[in-house]
Amino acid sequence: MDHEYIERPDRLIALVDELRGEPLLGVDTEAAGYHRYFDKLSLLQLSSRTRNYLVDPFSVGELAPLGELFADPGIEKIFHDADYDVRILDRDAGLHISGLFDTQIAAAFLGERQLGLGNIAEKYLGLKLPKEFQRADWAERPLSAGMMEYAATDTAHLPALRDRLKQELEAKGRMHWAEEEFLRREQTRWTESEDGREAYMRTKGARDLAPRGLAILRELHEWREGVARERDQATFRILGNQALLEMSASPPADVRDLPRVTGLSEGMAQRRGREIMAAVKRGLAVPEEELPRWPRSQRWERDLELEARVESLKDARTRVAEQLGLDPGFLISRATLEEIGKAQPKTPEELEAVPGVRRWQVEAAGEALLKAARRK
Incomplete structure (x- = not known):
């Protein structure tokens, strides 16, 4: 896979000028957490429809010049499973994304259950992507030729994959559902664990x-x-x-x-x-x-009426998911069903106000959920 390795700050600045007119860019990151104690952004891959770039953050230093491209909603940034990429770009480079397209989310809205990039690329593009460097130490230098080839391949096919998935989503009338989730993903930020335990x-x-x-x-x-x-x-x-x-x-x-x-x-x-x-x-x-001891768990009185409503909501979710060809857990989570059961909304507006509920979920399953939530 042809690519250019960017390791000079001046070349990074020039690259930003070159990419300013691109309508979309495939984006991926590699980090060193599997091998290193200090997990850090170790490589940034960018692909237009015709060129592939590997940006070495250890050599170029500040990635701030890319902020303009990443913040421009007119340049679509295509990721696959963007959650960690968006978090590490925030933590290590202070970069935030506007105009995000996540091919994993898109595939989930098409009913796919196997959501790895390899599975999706093979089904929609007929491509078998390499896997041999998935566990490589991306903080090592110099990177081998095989590692660079693998990294460039990760983003090179994202523009074409985005085209196929977008076409399918539009045919099913679900593109606006996916866009709502893309916008939410853009707001993801790095946060430390806060579960209260050592x-x-x-x-x-x-x-x-x-x-x-x-x-x-x-x-x-x-x-x-x-x-x-x-x-x-x-x-x-x-x-x-x-x-x-x-x-x-x-x-x-x-x-x-x-x-x-x-x-x-x-x-x-x-x-x-x-x-x-x-x-x-x-x-x-x-x-x-x-001696350290586990805190005693709070005892909760069972609410049999609430449990019955949640079971009714689960049944409604399952029926709608089958009709739409979606994974039930993707359609709406168990935790959100419990919030709906507690709130007992009576209108679509009240349903949308329940914590965790999206607009697209109200459109897709609102009628069935509202009926189930009224169960006494």
Whole structure:
């Protein structure tokens, strides 16, 4: 796939001038989170209908010159599954998008269930896209020829894919539905996790641990974070969660026990065994009264009438989804159905005012939902 590699600030500025008159651009990003502790925007791909560009943010420095293009609603920016791209462009480059077209959203409105770019491109363009560099370390330099080829291919076909999907959406009268979701996606911004728990408590399986095990997990998790930060490696590449959970549930007595832990090699035991055992011992030394504990879950009284309304709403959603050929969860989520059940709207205007409800959902399923919401 022919492409130009942009690594000079002056060339980036000139590129903006060249692309100013383009009606649309395919856009994608590559980041380093799979391999690195410090996830960061590592490559930006742009494609017009005729040219492909790879922008190296490490070399060009500020990506601010692209702000004009990205903010211009007259230049359509085509992504596939734009959510993370929009977030990382906001976080790392301060770039915001106007004029977004998301081929994944478009495909979902056409009833597709397999929404990966490869699946959609094969069905609508007859293309098989390469996959071998999906897990590549995009922060490495220099990028290999194969990595650059793969990256350019990711955006090169987006303009043609957009054309096919848009044609299908217009034929079904659903283009304005998709445009509503595109506008919402444009407003996506980077936000940190705010679930109120410390990071170690978000480890899958942590809830099964006793308080003492949680204390050990907390120390092991903190140790792993420090090593990963120091080496700029993804945490699972230092030591997997299963190993942390095993040691938390059944603490090893000394370094000699470590190679028996799932995923903890003898080499790791030799290199880091003393540090790991020190973390385990810190967890074992926490006084009983200071052990971490899961907060007690709030007890909710069952509302049988509400449950009945939500079940009725689910049935209505399923019927409409089948008629439209859409995935029921895409048509409207369970959480939104619960909000509708609580609000019991009586008019389309009241339905649209329910948190999470879109205008297109009112148009597509409003009559059926309003009837179901009136159930007593």
